[in-house]
Amino acid sequence: MGNVLHIVVCAGIVPDPLQTLEPVNGPAGPGLKNEMMLPAVLDPWAASALYEAAHLTAKNAGSKVWLVSLGPKAKLQQVMMTVAQKVSFELVPIDGPIGGFTDAHATAAVLAEAIAAIPGLDRDKLLLFGGWESATRGAGVTLQLIGERLGIIDQFQGVDQIALHEDGSFEVLERVEGGKHQLSVCAGAPAVLGWATGNLGEPRNNPQIGMANMRLMMPALQKAKPATLASNGLHYISTSLPKQQRTTRVVKDMSTDEIARELIAWMGAE
């Protein structure tokens, strides 16, 4: 294919979702207990977007991926030491607060400004990628807001697949109700694609890719501009964890049929 793509992936860092998370209220509003202490990962939804972006650029010579991420510089650096080993990209770090309790409009404003300032980024080749959902406590609207601020009107959410055509147009599979997909055809870039899980697995760590990425990443991290997010009057009335999914029960001598019946009943109750 002869499409040259400029793909910008917006991806935050989040506490490893399988860790013990506990919301707390501090002077600056709600947050997670000991959030800076928890191992962090790239937001899994956005990570899918990054892998899809890398896959597309690998098939389209001359294309490039930028990863725009807002978070504490030191924490970003740690996460990037792993992410950078997986696929090639250029990092655009923004030194900002951790946590997803920020106002989505304020976050979108900072990210849109950083994207608009990327040197060499061609808007006519721009695909703006991100996660359809987020493992943070975000409202799930940040990506759309960035697109609006950048004046991109073609937006797709819950994307599982994209197929490029020779003329620059592309087909998109979006998740819709009932476990089905909606097929859309877009005339071409620029467009916003909020990815669901996609179809690609997590690439293996490749130290060679990591070394190549790190040549630009380390200076970029050192120069990362601090960003202050406006609260815009956002106020949280309460915060709580999702319902506990795991319970421990020790039962002896239970038949497989009984176990199966109980599981079905449990799933039906959820």
Next chain:
Amino acid sequence: MSEEPIAAEMPAELPAPIAERQAIDVDIACAGFGPAMGGFLTKLTQAWTENPADPAFESKVTPGMPLQVLCYERADDIAAGVSGVVTKAREIRASFPHMQPSDIPMAAPVTQERVLYLLDPDGASRRSIPLRIADFMLRMAGGLAGVRDYAFELPWTPKFLHKHGGMVMSIGQFNQWVGTQLMTSGLVQIWPGTPVAAPLFNGNAVTGVRLADQGVDKEGAPVEGYMPGMDVRAHLTVVGDGPVGAVGQAIDQRIGMPPEHARREWALGMKMVIELPPDPTNPEGLDWKSLVKDGVLADLGSEADSLQPGTVWHTFGYPEPEIFGFLYVHPDRLVSVGIFVPSWMGDPGRTAYRYLQHYIQHPALWPYLKDGTLRSWGAKSLDESGRRGEPFLTGDGYARIGEGSGSTNTLTGSGVDEAWATGTQLGESVIELLRAGKPFSHQNLAATYEKRRRSSKVEQGVREAENARNGFHRGVIRGMFGMALAGLSKGYFAVGAKIHPLYQQIRRPAAFSVEGIRRKQAAARGIEEGRPLHDALLSARGFPEIEFDGRLLVSHQDAMLMGGKVQAAPGFADHVVFTDLRLCAACDLRTCISMCSGQAITQGEDGLPTFEREKCIHCGGCLWNCTQSTDGEHGNIKFVAGAGGLHSAEN
């Protein structure tokens, strides 16, 4: 110059690579990131930051650039290390003169120290007759002798055990704090999730490291997506991958150990981080800063009504006489509590997790921990051989630092600050050699690093401790006596003992002995109830069943899920290998199974032990809990390079 990986790490018949093995050249390659490597890299970066124009720091492999220093860590996060520690932190403070405990999450200055002898409230532990007599007398004396909650607090403890002036902290958080500063300097790259498979050798010179192959099956054979591990060629290889690290093991295998040196003493440290229930009288917890007056920390005395940050308890006597325990209190109502199960506890059914559950329920601890919540859990093998396990510290192109280099002081039970010190000593030496323009030859490294280390307090400490634990091989009472003797005489006097190879230290009960019969009965009960042998054995001995509460007292597998997350990236070979399964088939003790911290080693349907990488927390316990041997020294289990391990949430 040609590099060859050590043969022991490679499959015997490796098919031709289907992808080309990549290679890079760096100045310094580092294996493993822990306190020792933190010390080394801190010393290096601090010197470079003072004067980045110093020509000594110009790279030899990429002229015009700063030194290329790459550090590879197996775990997926440098904060994944599992250990709550108390340390005097003298050397750490020397590296960071302005550091405050409050700078590091979960750190607090030591405010209170107690040493408790725990009586057995269950009547189940394996106590010798003299110990039973002593226990009886203590119980009779009761409060008059200071016995409270089945615990006797030692009225006096020797100075060498004190940690006053030190810090309670989490190694995971400390590593993260150090790593952040190192990477911010721009000189050092620390790559997590990147296991090092083996050193590269040219003769006996180490010329770099080889990263682990990816896209391989359980046995290491290439499959789809095969990506050979990269060769990282280096002028200096710094080996700090701990006592069970693949690089250190491979060098020992290739070059051997110094005469009379062997790693024959180990312990498995298993711990929980528990969030204490709110204290109604002090809901926010005591702020230790309020205790500092004129720069001096007020002494809280030997007892306090509630657990205050900086509290340090060390215990012995329960759940078995050989098992030492600890309780360290961090800020924010967090407590690290755990046990050490030593290799000289010869019980073939020894285990850790269930013992830990009994330990936290001891009457001296449970009132504080009850209604707490498990926030984190983990385990690690500790090399307790000290100086007797010290390998050759230097060779052509390499130097060894940290716990794997025999720096742990087994008398004072401290290793973090010592490991850090060995790192800084190597850092100073490397800077000296760089400035002198000298190569990293065996001779030059010995004349700088080894010389510094031999004249340091680390060396003094490990020499004093060298024979301190001998007595434990002849019983707990002799062990305690020997420790006191060595400690008070600064190592001049000690109890003598012959330390046997590890596989011989595990006792083999006679078939018709009481223990042998009890094992058979427990085995039958275990099969009937579908539970492991060691678990059934402890119940048979009289330890009460654990009543799960779903928050703190949970099943072993639940602890792994609630206390963190096991990382096992696909595409890597199994890192636990049973060398000769015929020996496993002939073994009826299966200590590898009972001591497996993650229940990753279980008995298969064919009766042979099987390994599940997805459950392994990389504690390395299997390496020294095998009752069989192929060479008269090492066990039948190999622990080689592997990715992942346990991510504890707070460690």
